[in-house]
Amino acid sequence: MPEPMISLESLTSTTSFDQLLATAKSGGCASSSCGSSAKPNDMDSAIWEKIKDHPCFSEEAHHYFARMHVAVAPACNIQCNYCNRKYDCANESRPGVVSEKLTPEQALRKVMVVANEVPQLSVLGIAGPGDACYDWKRTKATFEQVAREIPDIKLCVSTNGLALPDHVAELADMNVDHVTITINMVDPGVGARIYPWIFYDHRRYTGIEAARILHERQMLGLEMLTARGILTKINSVMIPGVNDEHLIEVNKWVKERGAFLHNVMPLISDPAHGAYYGLTGQRGPNAMELKALQDRLEGGAKLMRHCRQCRADAVGLLGADRGQEFTLDQIPGEVVYDASKREAYREVVARERGDHVAAKSAATEMVKAAGSGNSLLVAVATKGGGRVNEHFGHSKEFQIYEASPGGISFVGHRKVEQYCRGGWGEDATLDDVIAALEGIDIVLCAKIGECPKDQLTGAGIRATDAYGYDYIETAISALYTAEFGVEPLAAMA
Amino acid sequence: MAFKIIASQCTQCGACVFECPSGAIKFEGEIYVIDPDKCTECKEAFDTQQCASVCPVPKTCVPD
Numbered sequence: 292m293p294e295p296m297i298s299l300e301s302l303t304s305t306t307s308f309d310q311l312l313a314t315a316k317s318g319g320c321a322s323s324s325c326g327s328s329a330k331p332n333d334m335d336s337a338i339w340e341k342i343k344d345h346p347c348f349s350e351e352a353h354h355y356f357a358r359m360h361v362a363v364a365p366a367c368n369i370q371c372n373y374c375n376r377k378y379d380c381a382n383e384s385r386p387g388v389v390s391e392k393l394t395p396e397q398a399l400r401k402v403m404v405v406a407n408e409v410p411q412l413s414v415l416g417i418a419g420p421g422d423a424c425y426d427w428k429r430t431k432a433t434f435e436q437v438a439r440e441i442p443d444i445k446l447c448v449s450t451n452g453l454a455l456p457d458h459v460a461e462l463a464d465m466n467v468d469h470v471t472i473t474i475n476m477v478d479p480g481v482g483a484r485i486y487p488w489i490f491y492d493h494r495r496y497t498g499i500e501a502a503r504i505l506h507e508r509q510m511l512g513l514e515m516l517t518a519r520g521i522l523t524k525i526n527s528v529m530i531p532g533v534n535d536e537h538l539i540e541v542n543k544w545v546k547e548r549g550a551f552l553h554n555v556m557p558l559i560s561d562p563a564h565g566a567y568y569g570l571t572g573q574r575g576p577n578a579m580e581l582k583a584l585q586d587r588l589e590g591g592a593k594l595m596r597h598c599r600q601c602r603a604d605a606v607g608l609l610g611a612d613r614g615q616e617f618t619l620d621q622i623p624g625e626v627v628y629d630a631s632k633r634e635a636y637r638e639v640v641a642r643e644r645g646d647h648v649a650a651k652s653a654a655t656e657m658v659k660a661a662g663s664g665n666s667l668l669v670a671v672a673t674k675g676g677g678r679v680n681e682h683f684g685h686s687k688e689f690q691i692y693e694a695s696p697g698g699i700s701f702v703g704h705r706k707v708e709q710y711c712r713g714g715w716g717e718d719a720t721l722d723d724v725i726a727a728l729e730g731i732d733i734v735l736c737a738k739i740g741e742c743p744k745d746q747l748t749g750a751g752i753r754a755t756d757a758y759g760y761d762y763i764e765t766a767i768s769a770l771y772t773a774e775f776g777v778e779p780l781a782a783m784a
Numbered sequence: 785m786a787f788k789i790i791a792s793q794c795t796q797c798g799a800c801v802f803e804c805p806s807g808a809i810k811f812e813g814e815i816y817v818i819d820p821d822k823c824t825e826c827k828e829a830f831d832t833q834q835c836a837s838v839c840p841v842p843k844t845c846v847p848d
Contacts, residue, residue, distance in 0.1 A: 365795070365796065365797040365798060366797045366798050366799035366802070366838075367797065367799065367840060368799070368838065370840060376795055376797070376840070377795055377841075392796070420797075421797050421799070425799075426798075426799075428802070490799075490803075490837055490838045493803075493830050493832075493834060493837075494830070494831065494832055494837060495832065495837040495838070
């Protein structure tokens with residue numbers, strides 16, 4: 292089994308800075324030239340420059356780079372039936388949820404502390420817990436202060452779009468080149484079932500009228516962003532029976548208006564959260580329903596499949612929230628930003644990434660060359676760096692890949708309860724993990740015990756740690772060829 | 785007449801503060817309060833009370 296060229300595992304630790312720097316400086320080629328080879332062939336260079344370090348806008352970047360959200364914008368101008376910002380649990384990941392709201396000054400200190408401690412940090416986002424464009428003064432004050440201290444951090448906002456047209460010019464002036472708009476409908480009749488009211492132009496609107504105003508403002512905001520070359524991601528919440536079929540129409544509308552990426556997310560609906568949909572029993576889609584809709588949208592606006600529906604105060608790599616390490620009581624009153632760790636990390640990643648892209652393209656060719664009409668759904672346990680490097684029992688999510696005659700593609704992720712705690716596993720938890728892995732053919736992980744492996748087999752899901760620490764695509768191509776490909780040459784002779 | 789905020793229900797989002805045309809709402813300690821001397825119920829400014837119209841929680845921003 293080949294050893295990784297550079298262990299990214301060491302980079303996720305915040306304690307060994309010397310080791311990080313030593314790794315970054317040792318051997319290899321000059322960093323900048325290697326990294327550039329990571330650009331996908333079908334992408335414009337200017338766009339690639341904008342997204343290559345943005346974990347939410349680039350599926351490839353999400354293996355390497357982290358984002359943080361600062362909860363400086365609690366005020367909102369619309370009510371959504373899936374939202375309730377009153378409820379907070381530290382363990383859940385859900386938009387709108389935060390443990391503490393920050394002033395712009397507190398946010399600045401937090402961003403500096405995280406930039407010092409989390410070398411993967413590349414993006415600062417403001418995603419509420421209310422609306423970043425409605426609560427504009429606090430959003431703007433935060434961006435201005437952070438940009439002064441950490442000029443290379445990318446700034447982005449997430450908004451419902453109602454107040455967006457009022458601030459597009461300022462967003463452009465502040466070099467905010469990534470904006471996310473949540474658009475759940477283009478038909479106000481559908482919108483009236485999602486939004487009970489909006490507050491606009493000094494009054495509250497309800498029903499179809501509210502949804503029509505919101506729709507018009509969202510389209511206007513999107514067109515204004517496109518006109519200024521700001522990349523726009525569209526978030527849509529998939530609500531079965533309300534807008535699931537309608538999202539096909541939404542995808543067409545946003546593509547025509549220049550949206551860069553469309554992210555269809557499942558409704559999170561739990562009565563315990565206290566949101567209207569949770570209380571009325573409106574269900575969310577299951578993983579296979581979500582995938583079926585996303586598959587139907589292929590060919591329209593480019594789809595995002597790696598969203599983790601993170602909290603409005605999330606910190607770290609997608610899928611591994613470190614927010615609880617950076618609460619206000621852990622942040623000193625005086626903070627000085629030290630750029631060295633982030634710079635060292637970037638050097639390492641630039642090299643690792645070129646290597647990863649080469650491995651990925653070789654793996655894709657292998658799958659295509661196998662000449663099989665079959666496809667394989669694979670769940671991968673990973674903690675970043677694009678490798679199979681997490682133990683089965685430590686996983687809080689699995690990344691799902693599909694290998695098919697067309698190649699290897701990332702199709703989503705499945706959240707699970709961590710099965711192994713302190714050396715032993717809970718059988719009830721394993722049942723839930725098995726349920727969450729419905730439809731999966733094979734699980735890849737760095738390590739798995741015999742007992743959970745047997746139980747998975749009993750449920751029709753194979754699991755193997757034979758490809759531990761390999762690149763994900765390399766492992767999948769080996770599996771696929773073994774499964775469906777031609778016999779190895781030696782065996783044929 | 786003035787409006788008041790039921791503190792136990794308030795989510796402290798602060799939307800009422802920047803919609804209030806009279807500058808009557810302040811964050812004091814842990815809660816938002818409306819100064820009854822300054823509150824005009826938005827008379828002559830708007831058709832509806834701005835604080836109550838933007839408040840996300842029903843029956844939280846109400847007549848005193």
